[in-house]
Amino acid sequence: MKSNLDRFKYILVCVGIAFVMLSYYVYQIFFTANFGNKEDSKEYVLYIRSGATFQDVIDTLDKNKAYDDKTSFAFIAKMLGYQEHVKSGRYIIPVGSTNLQVVRKLRSGAQDPIRITFNSIRLKSEFIERIGGKFSFGKDTLGRLLSNPDICKKYGFDTSTVLAMFLPNTYEFYWSLSVTDFMNRMKQEYDTFWTQERKDLASAAGLTPVQVTILASIVDAETNQPVEKSIVAGVYINRLNIGMPLQADPTVKFALGDFAIKRINHDLIEAAGSSPYNTYKVLGLPPGPINMPSITTIDRVLHYQSHDYLFFVADPARPGFHTFNEDYRSHVNKANTYRKSLNKRNIH
CATH class of the missing domain: 3.30.1490.480 (Endolytic murein transglycosylase)
Known part of the structure; x- marks a missing residue:
């Protein structure tokens, strides 16, 4: 009888130890x-x-x-x-x-979610390369969509203007969202930005929202100085209003596909030929933005400064700034001064 009791106790102890060990293992693998x-x-x-x-x-x-x-x-x-x-x-x-x-x-x-910031993007191909790879749908899928005229038309753009739909900002997305959901989200952000007030300001300037973005892209390429952006925008609007070519140097760089050019001259203008982005030879705005302009610059174009300036040139005395003129003769004098400063620095 005692032997059976001892055996039972032994079994009980073994079961207890096994339970403790199992509990410990379960705890380990869970926690x-x-x-x-x-x-x-x-x-x-x-x-x-x-x-x-x-x-x-x-x-x-x-x-x-x-x-x-x-x-x-x-x-x-x-x-x-x-x-x-x-x-x-x-x-x-x-x-x-x-x-x-x-x-x-x-x-x-x-x-x-992933946080993605759109900024400092010049080309649609650059946008596709930089942004498409951050999502599961990939660069190729985004590239095909942004090159499809029917898809672009669905969102109110064409293949040249579709970059205007993507407003520079920081956004949160889920990596696995579809390319269609991505486009829908961007269009929603675009529509939210273009309030009736902004549309009215664009209309008052004789521009559509897309044209405002195109002009803003030129302004962004012309100057980094916030205080100058609305003045530069006013110069270009004055030129548009009188049927004068925009003669915007950054559009020639875009037409040539060379953004490292430091100085636009007659030969480069001729090399750009009849490209619709060569605003020295083609009247009006180019067919699409030449970069992805900041929201700040878009608003400065909408609130462009009303003045009589038709010309501006970089100011050698204040690097990064420009001088503005109403008449061509004064402009030529200032431009010659600037050219001499470039020659002294061997910038060709």
Whole structure:
């Protein structure tokens, strides 16, 4: 009898030990950090494409050595039903994350947004290259869409003006959104910006919103000085109003595709030929923006300064600034002074 009791106690102790060990193991795999435990670890960003399987997720994590123990992660994923319900997206996995935290995040599809800033972009191709690659839809898809006349027309633009729809700012997106959702969001931002008040100001200047953006792109390329932007805009509006060519140097650079040119001369103007962007030879505004102008510059064009200036030239005495003139003779004198300063500095 005593022997049976001892055996029962022994079994009970063994079961207790096994339970404690199992409980400890379960605790470990659920609540102990399994991600980013190395000394030099940083948060890991996991990208899961649409249609990916759990094996694809495991392969990505393995390849990047994101976790310490694959088996425990897969076990928790199976227990919580994630293996059969993989959701695409971009997920940030902080250093020291547990299996439970990561699986819950992935299973819920709780993506982390990306912040994207549009600025200092000259060409549509540059925009496609810089922005398209930040999303799951990729550069090629965005490029095809922005080169499609029917798609551009759907949003109220053409293939030359569509860059005007993208207002320089910082935006938050989900990496996995579709290219259509991206375009719809940008059009919504554009429509929100172009309030009735702004439309009325554009109309008063004899311009459409797209034309305002085109003019703003020229102004942005002409001067970095905020105090000058509305004055420069006024010069170009004066020229438009009297049917005078804009004669904007930045448009010649755009026509030639060479933005490193420091000095526009007769030969370069001739080289640009009859390009619609050569505003020395073609009247009116070019067919599209020559860069992505800032919101500030767009507003300065809308609030352009009313004056009688028709000419302006860089001021050698104040680098970065310009002098403005109403008559051509005064302008020529100032321009000659500026040319001499360029010659002294061997700028050709």
